[in-house]
Amino acid sequence: MPARDYIRERFFPHMWCPGCGHGIVLNALLRAVEALGLDKKNIVMVSGIGCSARISGYVDFHSMHTLHGRALAFATGIKISKPSLNVIVPMGDGDAMAIGGNHFIHAARRNIEMTAIVMNNRIYGMTGGQSSPLSGYGTMGTTAPYGNIDHGFNTVDLASSAGATFVARTTTYHARELADFIQQAISHQGFSVLEVLSQCPTQFGRRNKAGDAPEMLESYRTGTARIDSKKKRENPDLIERGIFVQKELPEYCREYERIISKARGE
Amino acid sequence: MEKCRFLFSGSGGQGVITSAILLAEAAARYEGLNAVQSQSYGAAARGGAARSDVIIWDQPIYFPKVLQPNILICLTQEAFDTYQTTIRPGGYLVTDADLVKKPAFVDAQRVELPFHQSVMEQIGKPVVLNICLLGTLVELTGLVRIESVKELIRERFDPSFHDINLQALDLGAQLLKAHKK
Amino acid sequence: MSDAVKFIQGNVVCAEAAVYAGVRMFAGYPITPSTEIAEHMSVRLPRVGGKFLQMEDEISSLCAVIGASLTGHKTMTATSGPGFSLMQEALGYAVMTEIPCVIVNVMRGGPSTGLPTHVGQGDVMQARYGAHGDHAIIAVTASNHADIFRMTVEAFNFAETYRTPVILLLDEVIGHLREKIRIPEPGEIPLVGRLRTAVAHGVDYHPYLPREDGRLPMSDFGDVHRYNVTGLYHDMWGFPTEKPEVVYGLIRHLVDKIDHNSEKMTRFRKYHTKDAETLFISYGAAARSALHLVENRRKRGERIGLLELNTLWPFPADIVRETSRNVNFVLVVEMNMGQITREVKLAVENPRKVYLANRVDGELITPTDIQNIVRLIQGRGV
Numbered sequence: 001m002p003a004r005d006y007i008r009e010r011f012f013p014h015m016w017c018p019g020c021g022h023g024i025v026l027n028a029l030l031r032a033v034e035a036l037g038l039d040k041k042n043i044v045m046v047s048g049i050g051c052s053a054r055i056s057g058y059v060d061f062h063s064m065h066t067l068h069g070r071a072l073a074f075a076t077g078i079k080i081s082k083p084s085l086n087v088i089v090p091m092g093d094g095d096a097m098a099i100g101g102n103h104f105i106h107a108a109r110r111n112i113e114m115t116a117i118v119m120n121n122r123i124y125g126m127t128g129g130q131s132s133p134l135s136g137y138g139t140m141g142t143t144a145p146y147g148n149i150d151h152g153f154n155t156v157d158l159a160s161s162a163g164a165t166f167v168a169r170t171t172t173y174h175a176r177e178l179a180d181f182i183q184q185a186i187s188h189q190g191f192s193v194l195e196v197l198s199q200c201p202t203q204f205g206r207r208n209k210a211g212d213a214p215e216m217l218e219s220y221r222t223g224t225a226r227i228d229s230k231k232k233r234e235n236p237d238l239i240e241r242g243i244f245v246q247k248e249l250p251e252y253c254r255e256y257e258r259i260i261s262k263a264r265g266e
Numbered sequence: 267m268e269k270c271r272f273l274f275s276g277s278g279g280q281g282v283i284t285s286a287i288l289l290a291e292a293a294a295r296y297e298g299l300n301a302v303q304s305q306s307y308g309a310a311a312r313g314g315a316a317r318s319d320v321i322i323w324d325q326p327i328y329f330p331k332v333l334q335p336n337i338l339i340c341l342t343q344e345a346f347d348t349y350q351t352t353i354r355p356g357g358y359l360v361t362d363a364d365l366v367k368k369p370a371f372v373d374a375q376r377v378e379l380p381f382h383q384s385v386m387e388q389i390g391k392p393v394v395l396n397i398c399l400l401g402t403l404v405e406l407t408g409l410v411r412i413e414s415v416k417e418l419i420r421e422r423f424d425p426s427f428h429d430i431n432l433q434a435l436d437l438g439a440q441l442l443k444a445h446k447k
Numbered sequence: 448m449s450d451a452v453k454f455i456q457g458n459v460v461c462a463e464a465a466v467y468a469g470v471r472m473f474a475g476y477p478i479t480p481s482t483e484i485a486e487h488m489s490v491r492l493p494r495v496g497g498k499f500l501q502m503e504d505e506i507s508s509l510c511a512v513i514g515a516s517l518t519g520h521k522t523m524t525a526t527s528g529p530g531f532s533l534m535q536e537a538l539g540y541a542v543m544t545e546i547p548c549v550i551v552n553v554m555r556g557g558p559s560t561g562l563p564t565h566v567g568q569g570d571v572m573q574a575r576y577g578a579h580g581d582h583a584i585i586a587v588t589a590s591n592h593a594d595i596f597r598m599t600v601e602a603f604n605f606a607e608t609y610r611t612p613v614i615l616l617l618d619e620v621i622g623h624l625r626e627k628i629r630i631p632e633p634g635e636i637p638l639v640g641r642l643r644t645a646v647a648h649g650v651d652y653h654p655y656l657p658r659e660d661g662r663l664p665m666s667d668f669g670d671v672h673r674y675n676v677t678g679l680y681h682d683m684w685g686f687p688t689e690k691p692e693v694v695y696g697l698i699r700h701l702v703d704k705i706d707h708n709s710e711k712m713t714r715f716r717k718y719h720t721k722d723a724e725t726l727f728i729s730y731g732a733a734a735r736s737a738l739h740l741v742e743n744r745r746k747r748g749e750r751i752g753l754l755e756l757n758t759l760w761p762f763p764a765d766i767v768r769e770t771s772r773n774v775n776f777v778l779v780v781e782m783n784m785g786q787i788t789r790e791v792k793l794a795v796e797n798p799r800k801v802y803l804a805n806r807v808d809g810e811l812i813t814p815t816d817i818q819n820i821v822r823l824i825q826g827r828g829v
Contacts, residue, residue, distance in 0.1 A: 011686070044668050046514070057675060057686065062668040064517065065677035065687075066510065067540055073507035077514030077522070080498045081472050082669050085518075106503040256498060263493035287625060291454040294627040301454070303625040307479070307564035328739035329814055330624055 003030040006040065008060050015054060017125075019213030021172035021198030025090070025119055026055050028175055032182035043086045046075040048100060051126050051200075052092035052119040061088075069100030072107040075114050083253035086186060087114040093134040094124050097153050101133070108162035108191050112252035115185045116164075116193045118155055121200035129203035140207045155195040160245050165190035167245040171197040173220035174241065181243070190251050197224070197239070270409060271332040272320040275349050276341030279312050281396030286318035288400055288418055289410065293322045296414035302330040315345065322409050337407065338374070339399065341365055341381075350374075358406060360399070377406065379441045385434060394434035401438020412439060451630045457621040458483035460592045460628055461525070461551060462491060464599035467631065468638055470549075471497035471520040474511040476504055476530060479563045480619040481553035484525035505530035509537035509550065516548045517676065519641055519667035521603055525551035528570055529560060531577070538612055539578030540678045542701060545655070545663060547606035547641075549599075551615045553622040554731075556809045565809030566619040568731055568782040574614045575760050581698060583705035585712060586614040586760040590621060590734040592628035597636065598714065598757055604639040605712055609704055610663050616759065618782070620732035620811050641665060644672065655697075656683040661704050709761035716755040717770065719745055723752030725821065726771050727804075728791055729780035730756040733812050737780045740814040759787065764794035776800045776824055780817055782807060 016022050043061040047053035049068035056063040066074045071089045079087045096118045124130040131141035136152040159167045166188040168181045185192035199216035225232035227242035276282040283305050290301040305318040319332035336357040340346035346366045359374040364382045381398045404412050419431050462484045473488040492499045502508040512522040531552045556562025557569045574586040585605050589595040602613040644664035646652040652672040666672035675685035680694045729737040734755045741753045754770045771777045779788040785803045792798035804820040806812035819829045
């Protein structure tokens, strides 16, 4: 099935700003789904609130646009009730790490088979450029006019410690790697987290002298390196890309089937 | 029949609430009577004051709390001090001879029995004190048959605890018979 | 004695009734005095192939319940005041997206953490107006185990019929009270199942286009029809819109589907109301005290009656007005500062004959408390 069969064409062109990285994530997601040959009726996309959340409107899956930060909680209910569904949860950095932080760590702890894609643009874009938990120390935002004194989370570390059994990071510059990681994340039997650095030239780039989209994408090329690469060893400050965690642990829905057998005395 | 209002009081962990439930449940399920049981909850799971209200009647019971019991059970001195004035004149005041030392100053029929001492001497397990008390209440009120309570004990408790509980139940009934003589 | 006769807590009755109604998913978070519902669900649901989830908080509990409902299952959560406050956002979402589910609030003393182990009825208005934005809501209650069973099943029936979240307001006294109940046989209480669309694969399905009768057939997530669900104002396909005519149509639909059917949701019990000169109106645990007094005073020949409300929202104004038409005065018995009293005053012909008998100290109002208020109203002194 061609990738365009997975979208709701009538809603295009999409609403994201020119240069926004989220369209690249959508593109990579469609490629991944196509490569996996998934049936549209077996995919549910659950999103929260924000620029990232609008992705669910563009895909021709079962789609649920929920409340700010709560996407994983809604998704958990869907998955446990119908484990045969592939549940994909795109989230923004504010969505996943601030208002939804608790749901994020608990979904990871349960190891319930879902794919969380954290589209990290380091800013609250839709509401106009306020600092997020991933903005980072010293950045500028409309709520950090004198420079941000909050330190950022490391999404990969947080997800790993919380118990996610697949944790990866890449960027919108590395589009093929992105599609590959999404594919691996969806195939993973357990809770998978993929952090995607996704540029927001309009709200973050402009305020932080990061340039427009091409400059921001270029910074993803120069500012990141694969795990254990020569580039990383030579430049320890670079942000690492790659798969950080990939392990097998009992998956929640399968564990619950065991509970059902036990309760029925089987 | 007369509406029968029980107030069970003691401290958390003594099992007074379990005995209240068993009495009410036996009346409701085996004797065709109406019964309600409620309890007051504190924040502590162990220790602290425990209280349970039971009403047994052959007519519908609406207001479920016991303000003035016909039968007041106190298994600690503190419970006795707190509740003795609530008893209906002429009601039964059931206390443990070891655990409640003070004399009552209310118009009540005192049933002061050595539950604790007898259980320790004859069964050796203080956990069945509440079932011993229940045996006394069954004998005292005649509301439920002792066989009904035994059936309930067999249904509700792990088989390894059946014997000592049934023994404690009979012990309680005997204590009252001896007291009446 | 038959196994169908049980001596159990009201909370357990509620959980049993939910299983009877066909609940197959429960998500919740421990909170006194509702926890026994979650505990019982964790035992019962896997036995019937259902799922029990202990979530990280009450917010996620209701979110998970809403998500699970979309896969075609009947779902429920249970909580108390503080948790109910946390659920308001998701409650509004369920209203807006028209996803059936049942939310039990076993009321305790409030505000805030208040009195965790003591009774209150202070969340009646929160049930009605707690979620932001205009909306209609269904909330039901009960005062005894037979009615807890019946109203729990009704709550599921209303949720499915009107595609809406339904709130079951219990309270600490009846939630923790043990009394006798005969569990109804299967089929004894009619159940309303999920109304699913008959639209075939390949034909346009409109998840948010009401039928002639106002009902909206659903399609399960995972089934052939793929559609969008959003808390934003949306069109008949479920996609966001800001078109004023569509926005207006949706808010009218959300309110009208409940308000226009309020008679079908009205559940109540009348006790000695025919010739009553004094009428009590009450609900939940407070109604037990009111009924106790009514039965006692009737024996002495006093013309006194009780209208017990099982449906609180939509407020059964017609029944209240009719029943109170010929009485000397109406005494609303409730354990709050007069939340239903205000509604009664709006419903009756002469609001000046409506009085409140309440108790808000964490203790169940007693028949004597009520009798004292009656004497004061009658000018007889306490």
